Every structure is written in C-alpha cells, then in structure tokens.
Amino acid sequence: MNTSEFRRRGKEMVDYVANYMEGIEGRQVYPDVEPGYLRPLIPDSAPQEPDTFEDIINDIEKIIMPGVTHWHSPYFFAYFPTASSYPAMLADMLCGAIGCIGFSWAASPACTELETVMMDWLGKMLELPKAFLTEKAGEGGGVIQGSASEATLVALLAARTKVIHRLQAASPELTQAAIMEKLVAYSSDQAHSSVERAGLIGGVKLKAIPSDGNFAMRASALQEALERDRAAGLIPFFVSSAALVAPGNKEDMWLHVDAAYAGSAFICPEFRHLLNGVEFADSFNFNPHKWLLVNFDCSAMWVKKRSDLTGAFRLDPTYLKHSHQDSGKKPAFNIFLTDGPFHVSFQHWQIPLGRRFRSLKMWFVFRMYGVKGLQAYIRKHVQLSHEFESLVLQDPRFEICAKVTLGLVCFRLKGSNKVNEALLQRINSARKIHLVPCHLRDKFVLRFAICSRTVESAHVQRAWEHIKELAADVLRAEKE
C-alpha cells in the first residue's frame, strides 16, 4: 500500500470508525457467537498473495463485528469503563505514524519530554503534592505505564529492592533469599487481584486485610496485622490500598495507592477529598484509560522518589551514586543506553524496554476537552449513577448494596443469591444491556457501571425498565 492509497483508505477508515460510533447504539451490546466461532470463518493460514483492502473491510462486518462486545455502546454497564474519545484516537494516529520507541531521551526527546510535562499537568489537575511532580527538578515524577497491574508490580519491586538494600546495609551477612522469605505485603481483602499477582511475581507473601463497611482497608486491622507480623519476625514492607490508610509505623513501609478507576474523579474538587492522605504515599497510580477519555493504554503513575523506581531495574550499579539523575554513567555495550544528559530515561521505570509516544493522547485530550470539559464528563457519569440509584431505591423489591460515590451502583433483588443469579442470567441472555456481577461479603450482587462516553439519562431509564421487567419474570418464575 503506497501513500496515496493510504490517503484514500485512511479516510475510508475514518468514515468506518465514525459510522461505527454513530451506529453503535443499534448494535447488540453483547455478541451471540459461541466459543470457537471465528476459526472456521477464515483460512487456516496467511495468504501467499496479497488480499485487497476491500476484502478486509468487508470481513470486518462479516467476521469481527459479530464477535465484538461493544464496550462503547451506551447499553454497556459491565466491568469498568474503558476510555474512548475522538481526540485520543487522532493522537493515536499520529503516535502510530511517528512510531518512535521512547526508551531513552535520545531515542526521541519529544516523547520523553512531553510525557514528563503531561504527567505534571495531570498531577496538578489532581492537586497531587508537589513531591510527585518533575517540574521543579525534585526527586519525584510521573510515568505512563501500560496498566495498573504493571504500576503495582513496579511499586512492589521498588519497595522490595529498597528494603533488601536497607537490611543488607545494616547486616551485610543477610542474603536476599533470607530477607525475601520474611517480606510481607498487604492489601485490602477487596483489592484487585493485580496486587496478589504482583506479590506472586515478586516472590513475597501477601496478606489481605479485612475491609470496613465501605469495602476499604480497615486501618486498625492493618495496624494489628503489622504488629502481629513484626512480633513473629516477619518484615512488613509494602501496602497497596485504594483508599488511604493511617500512616502509623510508616517509616519502613512503601505505601502504594491504586485508584485505577476512581482516580479520574479526583480532578473534581468535590471528589478530591477521596485522595486525602496521598501525601503519605510513596507511589500513586490511576488509569486515565478507564475514565479520563484517554484510550487504552495509559496508566498514570507517580512516585515521590524516582531513584527508588529506577533502582529496582537498574542493572548498572552506579545508579546509587546518582539518586536524582537517571542517566549517569552507562556501560556502553548496551545500545539502548546511548542517552543524553536528560534526567529521565523511562526504560528504567517500567518492565518493557520499548514504549510508544503515549503522552500525545493525553495532550490532545486535555487540550480539546479542557479541565472543565473533563470535570463535566466525570460529573455527568456520577449524576447518571445517582439517577440509577434512585430508580432502584424507588422499587421496594431491590436494594442498594454499597454506597454510591462515583459511577458504580451495586444492587440486587432482596432475596436469595439464586434469584439474583437468575436475574443476571436473563439480563445477559436478552443482550439488550450488559452487566457483570460481583460478590460483596457473601452476596451475589449486580454491578451497574456507567461506562460509555455517550450514555445519557434515556439509556439509564431504558436499562432500568428492562431490568424491572426481567425481575418481574424472575420473581414470577420463582413463585411457580
């Protein structure tokens, strides 16, 4: 495909995308296909000679779309939102064309530099403590990770390296294995499984701390666990938490705050209090790719001390001598380390070596929405979830199962888990809307998450009418 064909096909694709978005409401939100549907529809090996673009574009509707779960349909209320906006898509086109791999400053200065500035912009929108910003050439800074899971892992590894160094400095005879055997990380019993996975990868114990009535980590329970474990000779070193826990006995612990979904809301002053206490954290992370209109992947992570992060990955032991300078002296045999004197080289902040020019998406979105536009977007979603909440509350057959603070409503039929499972089953079989369940304590609960950029009050109302109808069917069937 030459450039002039790309001009033509690119524009056709823009129209295809625009049509898809315009018509998405008319598509069935969850597909009908059975597992294994796709393989018989396409050849079992790649063609020797080229296919035409027409062949491919036709196959999208024939082969791909029938198997797509439409995350951006206004009838999609499952999981969490995943961000989608036109400015981000435009930025991604540019990102693909520049196609630089930004592992070091020299590999593409604009890629590294725009990222540090965008992370500062975003940090300021959240009113993060200055210690997390790069701006004033302090010790902190932000980085775009591919996912919250990677951010948690990177934080845990940094904490692990730090505690090992500290203990070995005090007692040089201690082996890494002897220390690792005693390390304990903590998270809430409601935490996302990515924390458990980070513990598994890092080879350390992870303990779940009982949560309170709002499903947040109970500070007193954490305190008790720390004391118990220390008395037993273990070494607490890392806490990952969504809400903020009391900073008592913090000195030797790394506190990581994972607000993957909720974080976007903190750009609104009325929700910012949910982030209070972040000043005690060593690292903070949330996913603009969930709820801030920046298409996947864009997980924003800040640390108070860059050298903690880079220290966990740094293969060059001289990094310890340059605690506020990422670059320093490098072994010249590593071709990726031909770095300039810039103090940030993002390859040392992350698991992969390669990285795309992802800050372009942030730049386009922040500028084309403006802070006010982004706030309005968050507020609209929160308002829609409250609207759904009040619909549920008006119906005495239903109950709300957790306080509604942002865009998620957890609800159920008063009654058995079985009847709620039956309701969900009917909802998802009807395929008019899409929901997933969760368990809260031992209750089977339906989650109604405001997800789509284009969801309006009318969609929420229609979804509720539909749920009520199916609930009536379920309750009738139960009686029979």
Next chain:
Amino acid sequence: MNTSEFRRRGKEMVDYVANYMEGIEGRQVYPDVEPGYLRPLIPDSAPQEPDTFEDIINDIEKIIMPGVTHWHSPYFFAYFPTASSYPAMLADMLCGAIGCIGFSWAASPACTELETVMMDWLGKMLELPKAFLTEKAGEGGGVIQGSASEATLVALLAARTKVIHRLQAASPELTQAAIMEKLVAYSSDQAHSSVERAGLIGGVKLKAIPSDGNFAMRASALQEALERDRAAGLIPFFVSSAALVAPGNKEDMWLHVDAAYAGSAFICPEFRHLLNGVEFADSFNFNPHKWLLVNFDCSAMWVKKRSDLTGAFRLDPTYLKHSHQDSGKKPAFNIFLTDGPFHVSFQHWQIPLGRRFRSLKMWFVFRMYGVKGLQAYIRKHVQLSHEFESLVLQDPRFEICAKVTLGLVCFRLKGSNKVNEALLQRINSARKIHLVPCHLRDKFVLRFAICSRTVESAHVQRAWEHIKELAADVLRAEKE
C-alpha cells in the same frame, strides 16, 4: 468533538500522516534540541477551556517535530528497526474505535479468537513445530505480549513456578525461599539486558555464559556451567538464548528462545535454519513490531504448554486440575473472570490485566502484504545490509566486526576505539544519518542497521559516502 468533526479532523490527520511519511526523507533524522527544550514551549498546566484542533495541529510542527528522532526516515540506521506500515496503522484505527479490553473471551470474543488464529498463521509462516499451535486443541499456543521483555519475564516466572512445584512435590518440607535461593537462570554474555532484568524481578541468580565467535551462547560452556552449578548444590532451571543450544540435560530446564529482532526473517526458507532446534524450546518469542511491519506493540510468544504459563499467574489454585483449560471454575468475586467456556483467557498469559485488540494489526498486515510480500520485504533489507557490507569491505581503512547474516552490519575503522568514537561523534553531530555504537569484546563498534520500510540502495550508498568523508576528516584530524 462530535462525530462529524471527527470525520473532518480524522481525514486531515490521515493527510498529515501521509505528508509526514512522504516528506520524512527531508527531515533531519536526529533532532537538534537540548534536554529540557519542550517544557518552556507549552503552558505549565492544562487549559481550563478547550483549545481548538487547529491550535494542536499547529503545535505538532512547532513543538513536537523539532524533538522527534525520525525512526522511519530512510537515514535512520540506529538500534533495531521498529515496524511501520499503512495496513497496521489502519488496523490500529479500528482497534482504537472498537476499544475493547480483551482480558477474557467474554470481554470480546473476536479479540481473543482472532489472536489465537493469527498466532497460528504466524507460527505456520515460521514453520514452528505443531506443539506450539492452538489449532488442534493441543496443549500449546501463542499470545501477543507487549514486548520481548515481558515475554522473557513471563517465561522465567512460569519456569520458576514449575520448578518450585516439582521440588515441593518431591520434598514438601522445602520452602519457596529455600528453593529460590538456589535457582539459577542462564543467558549468553551477549544477551539483551531484558534477561538480566527478568532475573532481577524473579529474584533468581542469572549467569552469563561465554559466547562463541558468532556471539552466540557456547553450548559446551553452558554444559560446563550446568554441571559446575549442580555440583555446588544450585538448581539450574531456565536458559534464555537467541540461537539454539544443545538440549543435553534439558529435562529439568525451561528453554526460552528470544529472537526479538531476527525472528521475522525466519519466514523466509533460506533463514529458517537459524531457528533449527526450536523443537527443544519450551517457549519462543520474537517481535513482529520490529521487522514484520506490524506497528508497536506486538511481541509474538508461543509456549508448548499453555498451562505452564497460566499456572504462573493463576490465583485460583484449581488451575492445576484443568491443565488444558484456562477457564475452569473461577471465584465469582473477580468481576474479570466472567468467562465463557473458551479454553483461552489471555489475562492469565501476561502481566497486565487489560489488553487491546492487537491481532487486528497482524490480520491487516498479513493479508495486505501476503506471505510473499513479507518475505520480499525481509529479503530486501538483508540485501541492503550485504550491499553496505561490501562497500565497507572495499575500503581498506575499515573492517567488518561480525558476520552479516540479516539486516545488521557491525563495522569500524581499523584502529583505536578513540578514532571510532570520534567517527561516530561526527556522524551523529552531522545529523544526516543516525547510528548507535556497541561494544564487541573490547572493541568500540559502529552498528549500521537497515531499519526504515522505505530505505533503498540509494540511501545506503549516500550514507556510505557520507561516512567515508567523515572518516577522512577524523583520520586527518588524528594525524594533525
């Protein structure tokens, strides 16, 4: 931005991208900017009110482009190639629009299913042993990772879990820490630093095995190391290698083959022999995002036994009971595990939870080039590197430093490292072409990598003329 504005702006962006590609040869390949250039050019916080699209598009040329290293310029010969093609860009537009997060089958069946089929297509192009394919519902299969570093890490973690389970099954009293302390992974002393990093993350020792004259791991040296380490009570468990090593004493070891760059060439029969021995590997990985025209990120990884991989991450211990079925019984409280009965759920194959619809890029590229087109592309690059090699060989002042097999030529002026450093310095200061160095043994070497999709013989010739001129300057300056 509404859909009709997106139609307009999207088409403008297509033209911008097309113009960028058409004009890239005229842009200076490496930028002039100094570290910190960008921050003063933009506001220090996000605008409250929206900026216009015109503002942004104008800023691209003013602010971004002056700081871009143009990886797709035909004068870019640095690092390794990073893939770029129009079909991949078109696919990425679609991927952004569908915007599904494919962690499980149910989260978007087409996303999981197309990936399994594309990994089979690619596996067949490489003539991988059938054991690595999903097709026949065997135990193996392929997955798209974000990077080769992640693939290596995932393989090492799978190997670690496997050896721990095996040893604990034999001696239940052994703790994980007691085993981990003795685990040893091996790579060539020329291996990419990602292996070292994987060892660091996994908390195991990594030993470098001396390489042979072709900079590949010496099988006899590996054998000796294994014997020495076993005799010392250590537990060898993992080898990562670019070329294939002898499979002796293989039974308890995981063999991972990382052909990040070279792998793409194996679709050509004349290079396939470089992959001989892959039948002994447990996992194999290469980056179509380097040299197979599929834009970043797309790192292709295959394993012989899926359950080894998923076992390393599986938080649900029942996975052991379902060794050829990823899904099985899941704890219902994890909202991401609302999976159908499909046997592949890619969240268990990787570090992140979220994942984009990346197989679309493979589908578009494989179909629009056809296998023959892809082979022709590889061959052209190899031929250009041989062309450069013969230019170097014609000049008695220069020497070739490693056998040229694919698209990389390592060369230098006969003489001191200092004179070669001076030459590279002049080359990169002139900014007509861009190269990076490496060290081979103790020699400072210049690397000339065929990178751009659009590089032609004329560019290589011009680059060589330019290098020769600068070499003459350097040699003259040295005499003075």
